[in-house]
Amino acid sequence: MRKKKRKQEDVELNVTAMLDMAFQLLTFFILTFRPAPVEGQVLLRMPLPQPVAGVRSGEMAGDRASNPSPLAELNTLVISAVANETGGLRQLAIGETTMSNSLSTLDSKLGKLLGDEGSAFQQVIIQVDSRLRYEELMQVIEVCTRQKLPSGQPLTKLSFVEAA
Amino acid sequence: MSSLSHGSSAEPNLTPILDMVFQLITFFMLVINFKAASMDLDLKLPVMGSARPVDSGGKDDLLVLNINSEGKLKVYGQLIANVDGYIRQEAGASLLVAREKNPNAKVDDLPSIVVIRADKATPFKMLNQVITTCQTHGFRNFALKAMNKADGT
Numbered sequence: 001m002r003k004k005k006r007k008q009e010d011v012e013l014n015v016t017a018m019l020d021m022a023f024q025l026l027t028f029f030i031l032t033f034r035p036a037p038v039e040g041q042v043l044l045r046m047p048l049p050q051p052v053a054g055v056r057s058g059e060m061a062g063d064r065a066s067n068p069s070p071l072a073e074l075n076t077l078v079i080s081a082v083a084n085e086t087g088g089l090r091q092l093a094i095g096e097t098t099m100s101n102s103l104s105t106l107d108s109k110l111g112k113l114l115g116d117e118g119s120a121f122q123q124v125i126i127q128v129d130s131r132l133r134y135e136e137l138m139q140v141i142e143v144c145t146r147q148k149l150p151s152g153q154p155l156t157k158l159s160f161v162e163a164a
Numbered sequence: 165m166s167s168l169s170h171g172s173s174a175e176p177n178l179t180p181i182l183d184m185v186f187q188l189i190t191f192f193m194l195v196i197n198f199k200a201a202s203m204d205l206d207l208k209l210p211v212m213g214s215a216r217p218v219d220s221g222g223k224d225d226l227l228v229l230n231i232n233s234e235g236k237l238k239v240y241g242q243l244i245a246n247v248d249g250y251i252r253q254e255a256g257a258s259l260l261v262a263r264e265k266n267p268n269a270k271v272d273d274l275p276s277i278v279v280i281r282a283d284k285a286t287p288f289k290m291l292n293q294v295i296t297t298c299q300t301h302g303f304r305n306f307a308l309k310a311m312n313k314a315d316g317t
Contacts, residue, residue, distance in 0.1 A: 015178045022185040029192030036200040040215025041307040135210040135284035
């Protein structure tokens with residue numbers, strides 16, 4: 001009878017140690033849990049700033065037979081962003097043409113310049129005031145990356161130059 | 165004899181609680197994101213409507229640089245005093261990785277992507293110093309991080 005009783009006894013696994021370990025793991029994961037914010041990004045190809053025209057150093061317009069017009073090799077559009085004292089955007093300019101700090105005006109003008117079938121512009125250099133805040137610069141970058149080249153490709157070649 | 169029956173231990177059934185704890189652990193293990201360690205979550209990124217989250221599936225070699233509003237560079241929570249030295253070192257490492265995949269990888273066109281996470285109040289001068297240093301050491305591909313909703317931090 002004794003033998004039978006022993007066989008019928010339940011074998012209970014002591015889960016306390018496993019539970020302790022599981023709680024420790026759980027505590028670790030809870031303490032280290034920091035959900036990463038969903039961030040967007042703008043991918044840019046930023047080579048070192050290149051000359052804006054195909055003119056060699058010291059060369060005058062018309063000196064070289066293969067380059068009768070330096071403007072013909074002009075493929076870079078220069079945008080200037082001027083800051084106010086607080087680092088906000090005060091003024092924008094495309095080349096020598098100044099405009100207010102209106103991003104919508106910049107958008108429409110860039111659209112005409114870059115999207116035109118005869119446009120040779122391949123890249124944009126943004127001449128940025130050293131005081132300009134990153135937030136304001138990103139607004140200008142957003143307008144630039146929205147533009148499409150005549151080939152239909154979006155503009156991704158951007159460089160920054162610090163304005164003196 | 166009655167004292168014996170009082171002394172018998174009452175053992176609770178721990179199996180359900182163990183099940184629940186394991187489920188919680190599984191959940192946290194699945195959602196844990198080690199990439200977050202490289203991000204300085206105190207930074208307030210600029211808001212940009214067209215910024216889209218891109219997940220390369222871990223294929224791209226990324227160099228995450230956090231720049232605070234004072235222009236200080238922070239990587240994995242550590243302030244980097246010698247920015248040039250740090251970026252040179254990273255460029256060297258990037259070149260080694262690139263040459264393993266492609267022996268003809270160029271020194272002045274590293275395939276790694278420099279992820280810039282800068283505070284929205286950072287003056288351009290500070291930001292440009294870091295970008296120019298990266299360009300000098302051969303980095304050409306940049307990803308500028310921004311939030312696409314104003315309520316995020």
